[in-house]
Amino acid sequence: MTPLPTDPRALDAAARAALGSELYAYVAGAAEDEATLAANAAAWTALRLRPRVLRDVDEIDTRTDALGAALAGPIGVAPMGMQLSAHPEGATATVRGAAAAGALAVIPMYGAGSATKAAAAAPDDAVLWLQVYMLADRERTLASVQRCVAAGYRAVVLTVDVARPGNRPAEVRQQVMEIDPGTGRPVDPSQLFDRALTPDDVARIAERCGVPLLVKGVLRGDDAVACIDAGAAGVVVSNHGGRQLDGALASADALAEIVPAVAGRGAVWVDGGVRRGRHVLSALALGAGGVLVGRPAFWGLALGGADGVAQVLGTLRDELERAMALCGVRRLDEVDRDLLAAST
Numbered sequence: 001m002t003p004l005p006t007d008p009r010a011l012d013a014a015a016r017a018a019l020g021s022e023l024y025a026y027v028a029g030a031a032e033d034e035a036t037l038a039a040n041a042a043a044w045t046a047l048r049l050r051p052r053v054l055r056d057v058d059e060i061d062t063r064t065d066a067l068g069a070a071l072a073g074p075i076g077v078a079p080m081g082m083q084l085s086a087h088p089e090g091a092t093a094t095v096r097g098a099a100a101a102g103a104l105a106v107i108p109m110y111g112a113g114s115a116t117k118a119a120a121a122a123p124d125d126a127v128l129w130l131q132v133y134m135l136a137d138r139e140r141t142l143a144s145v146q147r148c149v150a151a152g153y154r155a156v157v158l159t160v161d162v163a164r165p166g167n168r169p170a171e172v173r174q175q176v177m178e179i180d181p182g183t184g185r186p187v188d189p190s191q192l193f194d195r196a197l198t199p200d201d202v203a204r205i206a207e208r209c210g211v212p213l214l215v216k217g218v219l220r221g222d223d224a225v226a227c228i229d230a231g232a233a234g235v236v237v238s239n240h241g242g243r244q245l246d247g248a249l250a251s252a253d254a255l256a257e258i259v260p261a262v263a264g265r266g267a268v269w270v271d272g273g274v275r276r277g278r279h280v281l282s283a284l285a286l287g288a289g290g291v292l293v294g295r296p297a298f299w300g301l302a303l304g305g306a307d308g309v310a311q312v313l314g315t316l317r318d319e320l321e322r323a324m325a326l327c328g329v330r331r332l333d334e335v336d337r338d339l340l341a342a343s344t
């Protein structure tokens, strides 16, 4: 296929031209005034790197791992519904593209095509995590989780920032409804999601998963500690790409609070507005284990299927490698807070 634009704005423009305006608006958009969407981007942009020079950066190594599974770089695809609207293969193309790029794929249990089929189509070295919304019928949710885990997912990501649907444009939300996994018919997710979750439930779910559990949608140090205390293996620092609570703080700012609070007791990944390799490097300097990328991966999927996803992730890793070289960093274990200017 023809190469996709490597500039994120040009990629966005290509997706806007290729997708219908309604689907584009649904994916690109966020809640209410989109203040948090803008804050995510602004917070990464505001971070300033303190490059080291004269460090022999002839060889750069971006390899790392996700809960022990080898990756070519600290990068993954964020869980997103609607993937079948982007491409007929949906999540199956996403897992193939991510695996080709040596990246993590976080696949939603609902809304992106069959998660078990996607896992079955993945190569052996694919690193797959399963994203789950807890439904009011917890037993049914957990039974589905266990089926997916048996199909090859190495971790479960429980998303907890959906106690109510985000206040996104109603006319779009009406048309873009989730599928009830029981009936196969579209339903309003707010009717189904369990709104009563507490850290005790995190503990119960963690016991039942059979693989490590991460909690996604955490924006405070105390909440991250509560998740780890309850038995979670880690957290994904996220404001859902600005799609839930508008006015929530930027994920980069939350990351800076959460990493010291977790104090190495669990994995900390982050998503929201990561568009450039230097953003990945800044996230790692703040202590993240890796980043997830949402909308750009959706654009890659829409424009080029598995290959498009691989290209978007490959571009990000190339940029990370360049940023590392220009910062005098050869390996990711050399990245720490010292790489960021104190004022940031």
Ligand SMILES: Cc1cc2nc3c(=O)[nH]c(=O)nc-3n(C[C@H](O)[C@H](O)[C@H](O)COP(=O)(O)O)c2cc1C
Pocket: 026, 027, 028, 040, 078, 079, 080, 081, 082, 108, 111, 131, 159, 216, 238, 239, 240, 241, 242, 243, 271, 272, 273, 274, 292, 293, 294, 295, 296, 298
């Ligand atoms: C179209 C779309 C669908 C999404 N669906 C889900 C989902 O099903 N589960 C979930 O945990 N997060 C979902 N998210 C949020 C992403 O996982 C992620 O937090 C966010 O997109 C990251 O921000 P970014 O798009 O700026 O990279 C969705 C985001 C988008 C754009």
